[in-house]
Amino acid sequence: MVEAPHPHIRIKLESFEDMVLFMLSRVSPGFPLVTITCRESECLTLSPLSERVFVIIESPVPKGKECRYYYIDDSGAISCSQRPIIGRPNLTIIKVKEYSFNL
Numbered sequence: 001m002v003e004a005p006h007p008h009i010r011i012k013l014e015s016f017e018d019m020v021l022f023m024l025s026r027v028s029p030g031f032p033l034v035t036i037t038c039r040e041s042e043c044l045t046l047s048p049l050s051e052r053v054f055v056i057i058e059s060p061v062p063k064g065k066e067c068r069y070y071y072i073d074d075s076g077a078i079s080c081s082q083r084p085i086i087g088r089p090n091l092t093i094i095k096v097k098e099y100s101f102n103l
Contacts, residue, residue, distance in 0.1 A: 009049075010056045019043055019059035020070045020078050020091050027089040034089065037096045038062075044099060068093055 013019050023034045023045065036045040038061050047055045062070075067080030070091040084090045 008054050008056060011058065013057065013059040016043060016059050016062040017078050019045075019057065020072075022057065023091050024070075024072060024089050033084070033092060035092045035094055037094045037099070039096050039098065043093070062093075 036043050043059045045057050069084045070080045071085045071088045073079040
């Protein structure tokens with residue numbers, strides 16, 4: 001018997017800034033840190049919808065200076081730093097060499 005693959009949704013965003021906004025909009029007060037992985041040409045994260053359904057979210061890599069943490073500042077703009085900003089949701093970048101998974 002062949003088992004059907006797990007359902008999933010794949011979203012390719014136009015910009016890294018869209019990734020920051022999308023991911024930080026999903027942050028809960030008890031878990032203010034979101035992590036995504038980036039390699040040379042793209043960033044990727046998995047977001048579960050249920051036990052068997054998840055969303056694959058992709059974007060281009062950030063442009064400009066390299067930062068480890070991204071957040072939304074007091075004026076509503078996306079900002080970044082090398083250290084997490086205490087008291088704000090932060091998106092953390094983890095650099096990876098390669099991705100490998102089966103869907």
